[in-house]
Amino acid sequence: MGEIRKLVSENEFTKFVDIVANAYPGILANAPQEKQKFKEFLINKQQEDAGVEFYGLFREQQLIAGMRIHYYEMNLYSKRIDIGGVGLVAVDLLHKKERAAKELIEQFLQTFKAKGVHLVALYPFRPDFYKNMGFGYGSSIHQYLLEPASFPKGKTKEHLIYVNEEDSEQLAACYNRFAESKHGLIYKTVHEWKALFKNSENRIIAFKKEDKIYGYMVFTFRKQSETNFMLNNLVIKECIYETPVSLMALCTFLNSQVDQVSRIEWNTQDEHVRFLVNDARNGSTELIPSVYHPSATTGIGLMYRIINVKGFITYLRHIQYFTPDLKWKLTVTDSFFPENQGEYLLQVKQGFLEIMEEKDYEVEVKIDISELSSLLMGVVSLKELYIYSKVEISHPTFLNVLNTLFNTLDKPMCLTAF
Known part of the structure; x- marks a missing residue:
């Protein structure tokens, strides 16, 4: 057993970044400049965002593991509740298999129970590992690769506009109304909205009518070839719609991209997309016996725990x-x-x-x-x-x-x- 407490000093964050770089080499390069930049990001995140804190597990006064915890609000069957989140759970390579992660998660559960929170959630690096800790599966995600022409073409796109940070209040109001109608949605924090606009890769369009936003889409592009710059996919990062009219306008926009993008990449928990589009196949020529055409790739991720x-x-x-x-x-x-x-x-x-x-x-x-x-x-x-x-x-x-x-x-x- 060790001491688990909030990270406070720059040296503690430096050590934590080293641990993260070894635990997740795929997301953080083991290079001084990259680690320095990431450390500054973590420190600023904790200082400026009241909804995020970083904790470390210390043994013999040495940091051997850490985690990031989140304070969120969520719609639970039309009731707004507090929910705890945990991420970036990382253990020093020299201290693997020493139950460090177990101690961190135990502290995570105790922290939120002490605050009167009854539900927590996480994205697992291994679902079976966290299922043994009492976490249960959430809804699956479905990854579609759809041709632009498969989206329905409506009558007009006249109410679609580009939006920027000046429109953030109206965008947030649209999201919050949508969240109030969808069980499980977590309400976005002010810092999440800032991050959305800060990412230069994001493009955001919205359906706006009579000075009110009724739907929006955040998307980026992903190149499909190193030699042909004209081969790109459009990646939907977030698609929010309050009405059939706003959804149809967004679909019409996607339909009109047929001459520019190969496929629309859409990760969604909507199980019924095949009823929206004309062709839900993903482009594969294979068949699943007896005659089933490959459509979405399904994944398990978010897990809940009472x-x-x-x-x-x-x-x-x-x-x-x-x-x-x-x-x-x-x-x-x-x-x-x-x-x-x-x-x-x-x-x-x-x-x-x-x-x-x-x-x-x-x-x-x-x-x-x-x-x-x-x-x-x-x-x-x-x-x-x-x-x-x-x-x-x-x-x-x-x-x-x-x-x-x-x-x-x-x-x-x-x-x-x-």
């Missing part, structure tokens, strides 16, 4: 469930964070979920915190978990009723990288 089961359940009290009244017992195992496991007596009464004091119940559900996190976030159904033997139900005759209870939950969407 760190206070009772507290999280109180977040769900405003949701109306269209199920009969039911008294049930929820038994949760959490081997990584034992203080979080336990038995909870719940009931659905007149369509609303609540914690009850009575000891009698009709059915018991046993589940691990990893699967519970995915279930209560709306990622997976109870019936699927039951079929996969990831949940135990004392009386399987209640399966359909319980499944209906959780089927009222929407799948989460997240556009925030951290």
Whole structure:
């Protein structure tokens, strides 16, 4: 065991950057100028952004590992809640397999639980590693490679404009309205908006009508050849739309790029893109048996973790469930964070979920915190978990009723990288 505390001195950040350069050589070159620039970025980030802090694990007064934590707000089923995030978890090469990452994550969970936060999230370097720590899978991402002509062509693009930092307030207002309608979306911070405009590679267009932005798209270009400068893909980094009209205008813009770009690269959690475009194939000539055409490449990434089961359940009290009244017992195992496991007596009464004091119940559900996190976030159904033997139900005759209870939950969407 060691001491975990916030990084404060320049020397501590210098050591942390060295650790990061060795842990993630693909994102940070082991060159003095690059590391100096990255160190200055981290120090400025912590000083200027109240939503970001860097912590280090010290043993015998030596920094051997570190992490970056985030303080976010998220839409949870139309309720705005606090959520913790962690990233840039890095361990010195000489101290691998010494449970340093475990200590960091334990501290991360304790930090946010102490602040009254009931949910945290991360992007895993290895999903299985963090699943063993109780994190559950979030929604998958789908990477499409679409021909511009496959996007629908609307009647006009007259309301599309380029936007810059002067339009940031209207852009943020559009995003916030969109976030209020999408379970799982994390609200952008002021520093995220600044970073969006600071990146010179970003191009931003918006649908603006009557002095109000109803949708926007952030995109870049990716060259496809070292010898032919005319071969490029358009990469959608963010696509926000409040109305069918604003979406159609953005699609019309993409359709009109047919003479300039080869493919539109779009990473999205939308499972229904094939209903939007005319051709969702990715250009491959292969077939998946029997006759299925390759479309999107699917990936797993963002993972959620409930760190206070009772507290999280109180977040769900405003949701109306269209199920009969039911008294049930929820038994949760959490081997990584034992203080979080336990038995909870719940009931659905007149369509609303609540914690009850009575000891009698009709059915018991046993589940691990990893699967519970995915279930209560709306990622997976109870019936699927039951079929996969990831949940135990004392009386399987209640399966359909319980499944209906959780089927009222929407799948989460997240556009925030951290």
